[in-house]
Amino acid sequence: MPTNPPDHLNNIERALIDKLRSGTYKTVGGSATAWSADPPDVTVYGQFPTTDDVSYPCLIVEMVANGVEAQFMGQNITKNDGTAAKGELYGIGFNIYVMVDRASSIKITNTTSGGNIEQPYKERRLLNYLMLNGANVLMDLDFADIVKGAAGTPAATEIDERHFSGFRNIGYDPALELWTTQASMVITFKNSR
């Protein structure tokens, strides 16, 4: 049975799902959350859910590609802690979908001059909110856990770059009564072994 084999694709996919579930992004001197994780305001799936399993609003993370980004002489790389390893820069591409149905609603509190106002966000307004805050979470993705090789992630994964290409195909599907959109993201990491 292999011990501590490289498992970077699973490490990154799970980190991405965990961070989106938390809805947490960085602010000056701290962090904030865009939606509650427990009970979840937003359901995050790692693949397209079955029809009996789906719950809206949802984010679906779908890996669509991966492959070598750049190779180095002799396949030699240096890990962040200075130790030598074999490997290359490897890229992983994700599509991230946002879906909102007619019954979806998240309560958001806005501070106004008249005090705090709690408002339900629905339909297009909710989709807009999920797009921007989903993007915020993706911009601030913190891979510290998997870099350190925390509990549950036996092999450390070192992230090199991330590229978020923005949302497109924003629209409403009348056949299914869903407001949907799609974003792409590429993450490169050291495929150390």
Next chain:
Amino acid sequence: MPGLVGSQGVRAGALNMGRIFRALRYRTEQAQYVVYNRPTIYKTDAYGVPSGTVGSEEILLPDLQAIIRPAVTADYQQQRQGSNIIGAARIYTPNITTIKNYDNFNQNNNTDFNEIEGWDKLITNYRTVYSVFTSGNSNPNPEWVNTGGNTPISDGESILVSGNSTAVTYTTTGNKNVLEADRLRFKIKTNDTNVVLSSIILTNDPSANKTLTITPTTPALTLTEDEWLTIDVPYVSGTTATSIFKGGTRHATTVADGGNYDYEKDLVSVKFNWTGPATNADIVYLKDVELYKSVSWHVHSLKDMTDGYIIFDCVRTQGRNDSRRRAYE
């Protein structure tokens, strides 16, 4: 509006749709009484997005006659969308004038109902999961036990609770698995106008007696005199509010999980509570109590509307997989 058949030269004779529904219902399950449902409609803000202010309350009206002809009842193939159309059916209902003559659908009583529109839901009984026994009451060890008043008896069809009883409890024999069920339906009436239905309490998990309480709130739900009132409410986790309609009036109804009600556990009992019976004068009747698995058909298009019938093409966009529900919960 003349229909397609009428404009093609040969005019079909007037159809007695009531008779067709009745004949099909007695012989097959193609014709049934379905539940018409339109979710709550919220007012929109200045940007066209629904706000939190209710514009039109949920409509949930049982006892709509319909013939259901499924083309596909369930399609388990997965496609690249979180949701998917997994069934298609053609559904026939009586003409709109007939529908509007039903008490609940009568626009004089219920101004919110105008006609059946796109994406309204027709909830059908896919399978009765558990049917409560009302054609008798065993002696000794009765299934139906009264709180106050007289021991419940049966007229062969319904259970009669008399005296000044304020509740009746049905206890299952050997506890019953009802995981597949997602709706509770029953019919209730009384012989006077004193009795107010106050709550229905389902108990499960034989070891812990966990409860699910369905409570009609405002206005108080006074039972109808000598006329069956059909009540059809959701039996699913996460439901906090629903509706009971009587004579077109909505009675807001809460569904409260009294102690982590566990849908995987067996059903132990169903209790009906009411207030106001006059001593030795009022009788409460109950029948057709069942927990069933439903299929929710959503109106996709209106094919034909004649003076005899209406044809809707409907789709399913969601369904449940009971094996996974048991495995995952």
